Every structure is written in structure tokens, then in C-alpha cells.
Amino acid sequence: MKNILVTGGLGFIGSHTVVELHHRGYNPIIVDNLSNSQEEVLNRLKKITGTQFTFLNIDLVDFDKTRQIFSDQIIDGVIHFAAYKAVGESVEKPLDYYENNLGSLINLLKLSQEFRVSNFIFSSSCTVYGQPDRLPVDESFPKLPAESPYGKTKQVCEEIIEDYCKSNPDFKAISLRYFNPTGAHESALIGELPLGIPNNLVPFITQTAAGIREKLNVFGGDYNTPDGTCIRDYIHVVDLANAHIAALEHAEKMDTNYDMFNVGTGKGNSVLEVIQSFEKVTGISLNYEIVDRRPGDIEKIYADTKKVNSILGWKAERDLDNMMKTAWEWQKSLSIKE
Ligand code: UFG
Numbered sequence: 568m569k570n571i572l573v574t575g576g577l578g579f580i581g582s583h584t585v586v587e588l589h590h591r592g593y594n595p596i597i598v599d600n601l602s603n604s605q606e607e608v609l610n611r612l613k614k615i616t617g618t619q620f621t622f623l624n625i626d627l628v629d630f631d632k633t634r635q636i637f638s639d640q641i642i643d644g645v646i647h648f649a650a651y652k653a654v655g656e657s658v659e660k661p662l663d664y665y666e667n668n669l670g671s672l673i674n675l676l677k678l679s680q681e682f683r684v685s686n687f688i689f690s691s692s693c694t695v696y697g698q699p700d701r702l703p704v705d706e707s708f709p710k711l712p713a714e715s716p717y718g719k720t721k722q723v724c725e726e727i728i729e730d731y732c733k734s735n736p737d738f739k740a741i742s743l744r745y746f747n748p749t750g751a752h753e754s755a756l757i758g759e760l761p762l763g764i765p766n767n768l769v770p771f772i773t774q775t776a777a778g779i780r781e782k783l784n785v786f787g788g789d790y791n792t793p794d795g796t797c798i799r800d801y802i803h804v805v806d807l808a809n810a811h812i813a814a815l816e817h818a819e820k821m822d823t824n825y826d827m828f829n830v831g832t833g834k835g836n837s838v839l840e841v842i843q844s845f846e847k848v849t850g851i852s853l854n855y856e857i858v859d860r861r862p863g864d865i866e867k868i869y870a871d872t873k874k875v876n877s878i879l880g881w882k883a884e885r886d887l888d889n890m891m892k893t894a895w896e897w898q899k900s901l902s903i904k905e
Contacts, residue, residue: 568594570641571815572684574627574675575648576620577604579759580690580748582612583808584646586757589616591812596640599649600626603762611756627671637682644686644818646811647675650720653766654863657717668720669727676731679738686818687740688811691725691827693800694718695744698865702835705871706744706827714863725827732825739818739825746800746831746870748807750890751897758897759804768841769801769890773898776851783853785838787860790867796838796857798867800831803885803893813881831870832883845891 571588575581576597582604585595597609597620609622621640625632627649636642650668651657657664672689679687695718696704697711713719728740749769751758764780765771775783788795810830836844842853876882 568592569643570594570596572596572598572636572640572642572645573648574598574645574671575604575650575690577601577606577608577622578648580745580804580807581646581648582608582757583752583804584648584811585612585620586615586752587805587808587812589618589620593812593815595620596636596642597622598625598627598636600624603651605760608757615752615754615756627674628667630674630677633674634678634681637678637684642682642684644688644815645675645679645684646688646690646815647672648690650690652717654715654717655766657715657720661716664716664720668724672724672727676728680735683737685738686815687728687738688814688818689724689728689740689742691742691744692718692721693744693746693829693831693868693870695722695725696868699868702867703833703869703871704829706829706874729825736824739821741814741818741825742827743810743814743830744827745807746802746829746868748804749801749894750803750805750885751893752805753893753896755893755896755900758894758900768838769894772842772845772853773894775855776845776849776853776895777898777902781854783842783855784858785842785855786858786864788857789860792837792867794837794839797864798835798837798869800833800835800869801841801887801890802831802883803890806883806885810875810879810881813879817879826878828875828879829870829872830875830881831872832886833870833872835867835869836887841887841891844887845895848888848892849895
């Protein structure tokens with residue numbers, strides 16, 4: 568059984584990936600410093616899979632402690648999720664973002680070199696494209712200047728990995744550029760756990776429906792889109808998790824040693840379409856209002872998925888209604904717990 572180090576494995580995407588790795592016969596080893604996750608997720612993973620996974624509470628910026636992981640375990644591959652990800656916070660605290668997101672990556676690459684771990688999957692983002700001048704956006708599009716230090720860390724991390732791959736032909740790495748991950752596991756035992764007031768649309772919708780927030784502000788109704796609201800490519804977190812396994816399998820056999828893939832559905836939906844889908848599947852009428860634009864938002868983006876479909880053999884299977892349904896089931900399970 569192959570051991571896969573999953574950094575940030577108790578987080579939103581990481582925890583769903585742990586489940587799918589387990590289903591596919593891998594042994595995930597979870598590293599997480601609980602900076603934006605809860606240890607309770609480990610119990611939830613056990614409920615879903617019947618397995619008690621190895622969990623190491625380690626900050627990957629600490630080289631010596633991270634080195635200990637590699638010397639204690641046999642690691643066959645790394646999926647690196649752990650990173651700070653709040654766009655607004657990154658503007659306030661750029662040094663924290665550079666230190667954490669770049670420092671942890673560099674430590675993991677150095678240790679992969681030392682311990683000859685050759686498969687590495689990196690969590691990147693469609694944010695590396697900025698606002699592309701035509702759509703859908705494919706992997707050959709240029710990276711435009713990042714809007715935030717967070718976005719810049721994703722661009723720079725991709726470049727660090729690419730440079731390192733050039734220096735070490737035995738090392739195989741893939742960057743997955745996520746579009747907008749949402750939804751939750753169908754068991755409703757794991758899902759997104761935003762700290763404080765959510766920045767992202769779907770947690771804000773579900774918290775509003777649950778009565779935790781009074782009203783959803785829809786940021787901007789005057790964009791150049793059919794209904795005036797921004798368009799994104801929402802991708803179910805379980806589909807996204809499965810893309811990591813497809814990437815791991817591909818990394819082992821690929822001819823080049825670095826590649827990157829969009830992970831989205833290829834379909835754009837507006838904010839109002841997301842709300843309509845939520846209202847349809849839940850029967851709840853959402854309290855929302857169209858307000859001013861949010862600074863830094865791009866108007867529309869969705870993925871060209873030809874490359875990921877053909878080379879990784881991966882395709883999104885779950886639609887927007889499924890994302891809304893599972894996100895709502897997850898939200899309801901939280902309310903019951905409280
Ligand atoms: N939105 C609202 N109201 C809210 C929250 C969001 O109308 O309360 C809108 C946004 O304006 C945007 C859409 O919903 O049009 C999606 O917003 P999210 O914040 O959920 O997602 P973003 O596309 O802005 O952010 C995502 C990732 C970031 C990444 C960014 C790059 O979550 O990590 O893409 O564009 F940096």
C-alpha cells in the first residue's frame with residue numbers, strides 16, 4: 568500500500584481527498600497544524616472509512632520537525648494542500664503568507680529530494696490566470712499579475728516547483744489549478760468549516776439559510792454577464808478530491824516531469840444561478856440583496872477542461888444542484904451539533 572503524505576489533510580479539500588485516497592487503496596498520512604481546521608475531522612474520517620489515519624500536528628515551516636516526518640515514515644508521494652488562503656487577510660499580512668506558503672513548499676521539496684520522494688501534487692488555483700482576455704481559460708494562458716499576496720504565492724509556488732523539476736529529472740510534479748471548490752461529502756460528516764464570517768459564496772449562502780447570517784450580499788449586479796453577476800466554475804469537492812488521485816497516478820508515468828491542469832467542470836454559473844440552484848434543491852427562499860461590487864473580483868472565469876479530461880482521464884461528475892444539496896446537508900449537520 569502506498570503512503571501518501573497529505574499536508575492540510577484535515578482541511579476542506581484535504582479531508583475529502585483523504586477519503587478518496589483510502590477508497591482507492593492508498594494509505595494517507597495526514598499532516599496539519601490545525602491553523603484552519605479541527606482535530607474532530609479525524610474522528611469524522613474514521614466514521615466514514617472505518618480507519619484511524621496517522622495524524623501529525625506539525626507546522627511545515629519548521630524544517631526539523633518536517634524532516635522527522637520523512638525520516639519516520641516511508642513516503643511514496645506528497646499532496647500539498649496546507650496553505651493560508653484568505654485573499655483579504657493576505658493583503659493585511661503579506662509576510663505571513665509568503666513565509667507560510669513558500670516556506671512550507673520549499674521545506675517539502677528539499678525533503679522530497681533528500682528522501683527521494685518523486686511524486687508531488689500541488690494545490691494551485693485559477694487565480695494564477697487573473698481575468699483572462701477570452702474564455703474558457705486553458706493551461707497555456709499567461710499568468711497575469713496577481714491581485715493579492717495570496718494569489719502571488721500560488722504563482723510563485725508553481726514557479727518554484729517548475730524550477731526544481733528542471734534541476735531534478737527524477738522528480739515528478741503536477742500543479743492542479745482549482746476553480747471554485749464547493750459542496751461536501753454525501754455523508755455530511757465532513758465539509759467546509761470557515762472560520763468566522765465566510766468570504767466564499769456557498770458557505771455564506773448556507774449560513775444565511777441556517778439563520779446564522781441575516782442576508783447574503785451579492786457583490787455587483789452590473790457586470791458584463793447575462794444577469795449582471797459574476798461567473799465562476801464551481802466544482803464539487805469530491806470530484807476535486809478524485810482529480811488528485813488521477814494526478815498521482817499520472818505523475819508516476821508521465822514523460823515530462825512537470826505539468827499543470829485545470830480542475831473545474833468547464834461550465835460557468837453566475838451568483839444568481841447558484842442562489843437559484845440552492846433555492847430549488849432546498850426549497851428555501853434565500854434573503855439576498857445585490858450590493859456594490861467587491862474590490863478585486865474578476866468578472867467571469869471558467870475552465871477549459873480538455874487537458875485534464877484527456878490526459879488525466881478525469882471529468883467532473885457532480886452538478887451544481889448536487890453541490891448545493893450536499894453543502895446544505897453539511898450546514899444542517901453543523902446546526903444540529905450546536
Ligand atoms: N460573492 C458574493 N457574496 C458573498 C461572497 C461571494 O456575491 O458573500 C460572489 C463573489 O463576488 C464572486 C462569487 O460570489 O462573484 C464567488 O466568490 P468566492 O469568494 O466564493 O470565490 P472567488 O472566485 O472570489 O475566490 C476564489 C477562491 C480564492 C481565489 C479566487 C481567485 O476562493 O481562493 O477564487 O479569483 F483566490
